[in-house]
Structures are given as structure tokens and as C-alpha cells.
Amino acid sequence: MSALTVYKRELSSYFAQPTAYAVIVIFLLLSMGLTFSFGQFMRIGDASLEWSFFFWHPWIYMLLAPAVGMKLWSDEQRTGTIELLGTLPLSTWSAILGKYLAAASVWLVALALTFPIVLTVNHLGNPDNGAILSGYIGSFLVCCTFLAITMLVSACTRDQVVCLIVSVAACVTMVLCGYDDFTRELGKIASPAIVEGVVSIGVWDHFRSLNRGLLRLQDAVWFASFIFVSLLGTSAILSSKRS
Amino acid sequence: MIEVENLTKQFGSKRAVDDLSFTVTKGEVLGFLGPNGAGKSTTMRMITGFFPPSSGDAKVCGISVIDQPRQAKTKIGYLPESAPLYHDMTVLGFLKFCASVRGISGNAKKDAVEKAIETCFLQSVAKQSIDTLSKGYRHRTCLAQSLLHDPEVLILDEPTDGLDPNQKHEVRQLIKRLGKDKAILFSTHILEEVEAACTRAVIVDRGRIVADGTPAELIKQSGTGSLTDLFRSVTTRDTEQPAA
Numbered sequence: 001m002s003a004l005t006v007y008k009r010e011l012s013s014y015f016a017q018p019t020a021y022a023v024i025v026i027f028l029l030l031s032m033g034l035t036f037s038f039g040q041f042m043r044i045g046d047a048s049l050e051w052s053f054f055f056w057h058p059w060i061y062m063l064l065a066p067a068v069g070m071k072l073w074s075d076e077q078r079t080g081t082i083e084l085l086g087t088l089p090l091s092t093w094s095a096i097l098g099k100y101l102a103a104a105s106v107w108l109v110a111l112a113l114t115f116p117i118v119l120t121v122n123h124l125g126n127p128d129n130g131a132i133l134s135g136y137i138g139s140f141l142v143c144c145t146f147l148a149i150t151m152l153v154s155a156c157t158r159d160q161v162v163c164l165i166v167s168v169a170a171c172v173t174m175v176l177c178g179y180d181d182f183t184r185e186l187g188k189i190a191s192p193a194i195v196e197g198v199v200s201i202g203v204w205d206h207f208r209s210l211n212r213g214l215l216r217l218q219d220a221v222w223f224a225s226f227i228f229v230s231l232l233g234t235s236a237i238l239s240s241k242r243s
Numbered sequence: 244m245i246e247v248e249n250l251t252k253q254f255g256s257k258r259a260v261d262d263l264s265f266t267v268t269k270g271e272v273l274g275f276l277g278p279n280g281a282g283k284s285t286t287m288r289m290i291t292g293f294f295p296p297s298s299g300d301a302k303v304c305g306i307s308v309i310d311q312p313r314q315a316k317t318k319i320g321y322l323p324e325s326a327p328l329y330h331d332m333t334v335l336g337f338l339k340f341c342a343s344v345r346g347i348s349g350n351a352k353k354d355a356v357e358k359a360i361e362t363c364f365l366q367s368v369a370k371q372s373i374d375t376l377s378k379g380y381r382h383r384t385c386l387a388q389s390l391l392h393d394p395e396v397l398i399l400d401e402p403t404d405g406l407d408p409n410q411k412h413e414v415r416q417l418i419k420r421l422g423k424d425k426a427i428l429f430s431t432h433i434l435e436e437v438e439a440a441c442t443r444a445v446i447v448d449r450g451r452i453v454a455d456g457t458p459a460e461l462i463k464q465s466g467t468g469s470l471t472d473l474f475r476s477v478t479t480r481d482t483e484q485p486a487a
Contacts, residue, residue, distance in 0.1 A: 005343040013331050080327035084388070087291040087323070088344045089316040243295045 002090045006098025007105075014068075014106050023068055024110040030060050031114060047125025049132055050211045053117055057139040058203050061146050062171035068106055069150030070163040072099045073238070077158035086242070092235050100151055100231060107143045111136060131213030138210025141223040142203050146171045148230035155237040178202015244269050244396050244426030245290065249299035252285050252450075259285045261450035262299070269395070272422035274441035274458075275430040278478050282450040283430040284324050287400050290428070291321045303396050317345065320389030324400040326382045330374040334365055334384050337373060341388045359387040362417065378405045386414070390421075397421060399429035403436065415440045434470040437461075448478040 014020040031053070035041045039052035046052075076082040085095055121127050150167040157163050176182050178199045187195050199205065206219040245267040252260040260282040267273045277283050288294040290301040292308045292315060301308045308315040329337055338356045342348075347355050360369055363383040368376055373384065382405060389397060402418065403411045411433075418427060418440045431437070437444045438458045446454040446461075454461060454477050458470070465473035 001346070002344050005340065009329070009332075009340050012336075013329070016331050079330070080323060080325050081329055082327075083288070083293055083323045084327050084341075084385075086293040087316060087319070087321045088341065089313045089346070090344050091313070242293060 003094035003098040003101075006090070006095050007102050010072075010099050010102030011105055014102065019068065019071075020106045020109075023064055023106065024113065027060060027064055027110045028113055031056060032117070034060075035117065047121055047127040049117065049121060049127070049135055053114075054135045054139055054207075054211050058142050058175045058207060061143045062175045063168060065107070065143050065146035066150040066153075066164050066167035066171060069103050069147045070154055070160045070167065072103060072151050073154040073234070074158050074160045074163045078160075082238075092238055096151070096231055096234055096238075100147065103147050103151070104140075104144050107147070108140065111140055111143075128213060131211075134213045134215060135211045137215075138207045138219075141210070141219075142207050145203065145223055145226045145230075146174075148227040149174075152230040152233045152237070155234045155241075174201060174203050176202070178204040180204075244271075244304055245398075245428060246302040246305075247286070247290065247299075248301070250286060250289055250296050250301060251298045252282070252289060252294060253297040259450055260289070260296075263447070263450065263452060264299075265445055265452065265455070267396075267426040267428050269426050270423060271443060272418060272427045272429070272441050274437040274444035275428055275447065276432075276434070276437065276444055276474065277430075277447040278480070279432075281447045281478070283447060284400055286447075287321075287398050287428070287430065291319055291398055292316050317392070318395050320392065320394035320397045322386050322389045322397075322399040322402055324404075326385035328373050328381055328385055331372070333370055333372050334360070334376070334380075334387075335369045337384065338387055338391065342391050345392045347392060355391045355393075359390045362390055363387040364413065379407060379410050382406060383410075383414075395425055397425055397427045397429075399427065401431060402429055403431065403433065411436075434474060437470060446474060446477055453477040 034056040035053045039056065041052040044052060073082070076085065118129075118132060121132075122129070146167075149170050150163070153167040153170070154160075154163045157166075179202065183195055183199055183202075186198060190198075206222050209216050209219055247263055247265050250260055250263045251258065263282070263286060265273070275283050275286070285294065289296045290303070290308065292312045295309070303315045304318045306315040306318065329340075332340065335356065338359060339352065342352045342355050360366055363386050365380065365383055365387060368380050373381065376384070382402075386399070386402060389399070399418070403414050406414060415436060418429060421427060422440075422442070429440075441458055443455075443457050444461055445452050454464065454473060456464065461473055462468055462470055465476070
């Protein structure tokens with residue numbers, strides 16, 4: 001119940017300030033721009049969104065997801081409102097969940113607003129809409145993972161810029177690890193065991209299978225555990241900061 | 244109503260609050276005095292459940308803040324030192340949010356918010372965004388937040404800080420009025436405030452209580468008839484070397 005109250009406050013705060021609008025507009029411009037330029041949506045002539053559209057999402061999220069999440073706890077600590085939250089009859093988990101879901105909702109709105117591309121591809125050809133839905137789920141899960149990491153970082157610092165830089169670095173690492181060109185180069189200098197370890201923290205393996213319409217348990221577990229561990233870490237950091 | 248038992252807080256090697264014990268009963272307004280860094284805010288943060296104490300316990304209406312923090316927090320209204328607020332909200336929106344978190348809903352919420360706005364003279368700015376408000380209004384908005392649920396215990400960290408003389412007077416009158424049927428603990432630097440609003444006062448220095456009594460007793464104890472003289476004689480100035 002109180003998580004819902006926090007959720008509503010955070011969500012209205014996103015839309016009362018330019019943050020949400022800026023992020024949504026830039027996301028739409030970038031995702032559509034990349035789809036039609038480098039993604040060669042029109043030239044490939046393939047009625048699927050896997051390569052032309054979804055492929056770009058992790059690259060965009062690694063820069064924009066931290067911009068949405070960076071204020072979550074940094075701002076509370078800088079302005080001292082964390083003391084207010086901490087002395088209201090509200091569990092830390094309600095606050096964490098409320099805030100996290102509000103940030104995720106901003107991204108849900110952004111993703112929903114890409115619907116014209118789905119209409120377009122349905123108009124032009126005969127795509128597998130199940131695979132498109134699963135692509136959207138994969139895209140949203142990557143975004144949620146990045147948001148969870150940003151939230152963890154924001155609990156550590158009261159400085160939003162520091163939070164942005166550190167979480168972008170973490171997200172970039174997760175996008176690069178597991179990206180084919182990168183792992184190929186890494187394979188030349190490192191042993192297969194190391195390459196495998198590096199690939200396992202990358203998002204691509206899990207993102208791609210969802211993109212192809214495969215709903216695998218291992219991907220669900222991977223995303224869920226990354227998010228859960230980050231939120232758990234946030235809770236641990238927030239309580240340790242007080243004692 | 245407030246029972247503080249051997250409360251201690253250790254920050255690294257520094258002991259901010261050292262084995263502090265006192266009680267505040269219903270109908271009592273306890274002034275919490277002390278130089279900067281004496282441990283006043285830390286003590287208040289422990290009683291309100293924001294900081295876990297290193298040792299000791301605080302009970303509010305018989306409920307331990309350590310064992311049952313959520314129940315204890317429902318009994319407390321708290322004004323933090325810097326009066327933190329969500330600047331992107333309106334006064335009304337902020338108070339509604341705090342009321343919802345406290346589990347007040349429907350008509351009860353509307354009434355509680357209206358009453359708090361009235362008590363703190365916020366009618367004229369209720370629909371304004373908090374970041375456009377002057378310091379006095381911000382302070383009173385945060386004070387209003389602490390009164391929403393009509394708590395049995397009020398903990399106010401420097402409630403008159405940054406207010407103009409008129410506002411200070413109003414807040415003191417408010418504390419006096421509320422103190423009749425609540426237990427109030429408030430910290431201040433202004434010694435006249437003690438005589439104006441408190442039924443009892445304690446002076447803390449380096450985490451320990453160094454004087455305790457009604458304002459009249461404390462003035463008597465000073466020998467010179469001035470609280471300032473007593474304050475200066477029992478507390479350590481930060482310009483002098485602390486005794487080893």
C-alpha cells in the first residue's frame with residue numbers, strides 16, 4: 001500500500017519535471033532514427049524487428065536508463081528527504097519498490113510509444129507478432145536491469161553526476177561483454193573460460209533469444225536475479241549508511 | 244511517553260551520544276539544549292528510528308523503536324533539522340503524500356491535511372509549488388507534515404530556526420498549545436525559547452546530560468539568574484581544548 005503511494009509520487013515527479021519527456025523523446029528519435037538509417041529497415045525487406053529495431057535498444061538504454069534512475073536515491077540523500085522517508089512508517093522495501101517501478105513505468109511509456117513501427121511492419125508484411133511481443137519483453141527487461149543497477153549506484157552517492165557516470169560505465173560494460181565483435185577480439189587474447197565468464201555478464205545472449213521469440217527459463221532467471229540482487233544491494237547500502 | 248534508556252551512538256571512534264537517559268511525559272515540553280555537535284540531532288534521529296543506536300533503547304508510548312520501528316513511528320511526528328521537502332510538489336500534494344504514507348485516506352485525509360494547513364498558517368500557499376516558497380513557509384510545511392496524524396509524541400529539531408520573529412512567536416505558541424496533551428521534545432539554540440515554551444529543559448554537552456530541570460530551577464542553578472551563564476559554564480566551547 002505504501003509502496004503504491006511512493007510509486008505515485010515518483011511517477012508524478014517524473015512527469016512534473018522535464019526528465020521523463022526528454023528521455024522519451026530522445027529515445028523515440030534515436031530508436032526510430034537508427035532503425036531507418038543504420039538498421040536499414042526499408043532495404044532489408046524483412047518483416048521482423050529483430051535486427052533493424054530491437055538490436056539498437058541495449059545501446060540506447062546503456063546511456064539513457066541511468067539518466068532516468070540517477071535521481072532515485074541520490075536526490076533523496078542530497079536534499080535530506082531520506083530522513084523524512086526513514087522516519088515515516090514505511091519499510092525500506094516499499095520505498096525501493098515504489099521508486100523502481102516508477103522509473104520502469106517511464107520506460108514502459110517510452111516503449112509503448114514505439115507502436116507505429118509495429119503497425120508499419122504489419123502493414124508492409126506479415127511478421128510474427130509473437131516474436132515482436134517477446135522482443136519488447138526482452139527490451140524492457142534489459143532496461144529494467146540497467147535501472148536496477150543505476151538504483152544501486154544511486155544509493156551509494158548523493159551526487160547525481162557521479163551516479164550517472166558510474167552507472168553508464170557499468171551498463172556499457174554489460175552491453176560490450178557478450179557483443180560478438182568484442183568477444184571475438186577477447187577470444188584472441190584470453191582463454192575460453194575467461195571469455196565465457198565475460199559473456200555471462202553481457203546482456204546479448206539473453207536479449208537475443210527473447211528477440212527471436214524464445215522464452216527461456218534461463219533468461220528469465222538471469223534478468224530476475226540481476227534485478228533482485230541490485231535491489232537487495234540497494235536496501236543493504238541504505239541501511240548500512242544509517243548505522 | 245518518550246523513554247530514552249542508555250542511548251549511545253558511536254560514529255567510528257567518535258561517541259556522538261554517550262549513555263543518554265531521560266523521559267518526557269504527556270503534557271510536558273522538553274527543551275533540548277546544547278552547543279553544535281553535542282549530539283542533539285543524533286539523539287532525535289535515534290528516537291525517531293532513522294539511526295539505529297549503537298546501544299540502548301528508546302520507547303515511544305511504551306513501544307520500542309528498535310523492536311517495533313513501524314508501530315513506534317506511527318506515534319511520532321518529526322520535524323528534521325533542515326526541514327527537507329520534495330521541491331517538485333505543491334504544499335497540498337506533499338501533505339497528501341505524507342498522509343497517505345501514514346495510512347490516512349479518504350475524508351480523513353482531506354480533514355487531516357486541512358487541519359494541518361490551518362494550524363501552520365499555510366492557506367495562502369497551499370497550491371504553490373514548494374520550490375517557490377520562502378524559508379519560513381518551507382519550515383512550516385515540514386512542521387505541518389509532522390502534525391498530520393495528530394501524533395502523541397512530537398520531536399522537533401530546531402523548529403524556529405530560520406524564521407522571522409513573528410513566525411518564531413507563532414511556532415512557540417503552537418508548541419505550548421500542543422504541549423498540553425502531547426509529549427514534545429524540541430531542540431533549540433535560543434535560550435529565551437526555553438523560558439517561553441518549555442516546562443523542562445536538559446542541556447547536553449558532548450553526548451551527555453550536564454543539566455536538567457525546569458527553567459526556573461536552571462536559572463536558580465546558574466547563580467546569576469541567567470540561563471546563558473549556566474549554558475556557558477556547563478558546556479564546552481569549540482574554541483577550547485576538550486579535557487582529555
